[in-house]
Amino acid sequence: MIVVNLMGGLGNQMFQYALGRKLAYLHQTELLLDCTFLNTHNPLHIKREYELDVFKIKASIATDNELKKFRSRQRNSFFQRIYKLAPALFSYHVITERTHAFDPTVLSAPDNSWLNGFWQTEKYFTDIEKIIRADFEFKTPVQGSNKQLADELLNCNGVSIHVRRGDYTNPETLSFHGICNPDYYYRAVDVLSQKTSIDKLIVFSDDSAWVKQNLSFNLPVTHIDHNTGKNSFEDLRLMSLCKHNITANSSFSWWGAWLNATKNKTVIAPKNWIADKTVDTSDVIPVNWISL
Numbered sequence: 001m002i003v004v005n006l007m008g009g010l011g012n013q014m015f016q017y018a019l020g021r022k023l024a025y026l027h028q029t030e031l032l033l034d035c036t037f038l039n040t041h042n043p044l045h046i047k048r049e050y051e052l053d054v055f056k057i058k059a060s061i062a063t064d065n066e067l068k069k070f071r072s073r074q075r076n077s078f079f080q081r082i083y084k085l086a087p088a089l090f091s092y093h094v095i096t097e098r099t100h101a102f103d104p105t106v107l108s109a110p111d112n113s114w115l116n117g118f119w120q121t122e123k124y125f126t127d128i129e130k131i132i133r134a135d136f137e138f139k140t141p142v143q144g145s146n147k148q149l150a151d152e153l154l155n156c157n158g159v160s161i162h163v164r165r166g167d168y169t170n171p172e173t174l175s176f177h178g179i180c181n182p183d184y185y186y187r188a189v190d191v192l193s194q195k196t197s198i199d200k201l202i203v204f205s206d207d208s209a210w211v212k213q214n215l216s217f218n219l220p221v222t223h224i225d226h227n228t229g230k231n232s233f234e235d236l237r238l239m240s241l242c243k244h245n246i247t248a249n250s251s252f253s254w255w256g257a258w259l260n261a262t263k264n265k266t267v268i269a270p271k272n273w274i275a276d277k278t279v280d281t282s283d284v285i286p287v288n289w290i291s292l
Contacts, residue, residue: 011251162253178275
C-alpha cells in the first residue's frame with residue numbers, strides 16, 4: 001500500500017494524491033489517504049476539510065490500524081536514526097519531502113510507504129496524465145447557475161483569472177507566499193491579447209469586492225463569487241472549462257489550468273510562486289506555460 005498524508009486545501013490535496021497515485025500505479029497496490037492532519041486542530045494552520053470526495057478518485061481513507069504501522073517511524077527518533085542507516089530492515093517507510101523542487105528519488109520509494117509533503121510539480125505524474133485526468137473527473141454534473149456559465153464558456157474564448165487573497169493577506173502568510181499585484185494581471189491579459197482574441201474574462205476570487213475596486217479591464221468581465229464552502233470546487237471546474245487561464249500563485253488555480261483540456265491553450269502563471277527566495281519553486285510551473 002501507498003499512504004499519502006493530506007494537508008492544505010483542495011489544490012494541495014490534489015498534488016498529494018497525484019504522487020500517491022503514481023507510486024501506487026508503479027507498485028500495483030492500493031492508495032490510502034491519511035486525513036489525520038486535516039482532523040487535528042493546529043493553531044498554526046488554517047483548518048481544512050477533506051475535499052477529494054468531489055472526484056472519481058481511486059483511493060480509500062486509511063484506518064487507524066493501517067496508520068499504526070508507520071507511527072514508530074514518524075515519531076520515534078531512535079527508529080528514525082536506525083532507518084537512515086539500514087532502511088532495508090524496515091517493512092514500512094516514511095518519505096518526507098526534502099525540497100520544493102522535483103526530487104526523482106521519491107519515485108523510487110518502496111511499497112508500504114507513507115508520503116509527507118506537498119509535491120507541487122507535474123513531473124511526479126506526467127507519464128500517467130491520462131490516469132490523473134480520469135481520477136479528477138467530477139462525480140456530479142454541473143448544475144444551476146454554474147451550468148449556465150459552463151455552457152457559455154464552452155462556446156466562447158473565455159479566460160479565467162484567479163485572484164487569491166484571503167489568508168494570503170495575513171502578514172506572516174504574506175511574507176512567505178507573497179501575493180500577485182494588479183500589474184501582474186494587466187501584463188498577463190496583455191500577453192494573452194497579443195496571442196488570441198478574448199471574448200470575456202472570468203474572474204474568480206475569495207475577495208471579489210477588492211477585485212472590483214482594484215482591477216479594471218477593457219474587456220467584458222464576469223465575476224464569480226457564489227461558489228463558497230463545500231461548493232468551492234465548482235470554481236475549479238469552471239476554470240478548467242475556460243479556453244485559457246491566468247493563475248495566481250495558488251495550487252487551486254494551478255489545477256484549474258492543468259485540467260483545462262483545450263488544445264493549444266495558453267496558461268500564464270506568476271514567476272514568483274513563493275515570496276521566500278530560499279524555497280526552490282523552479283519545477284512548479286509546467287514548461288509549456290508562460291511565467292510572468
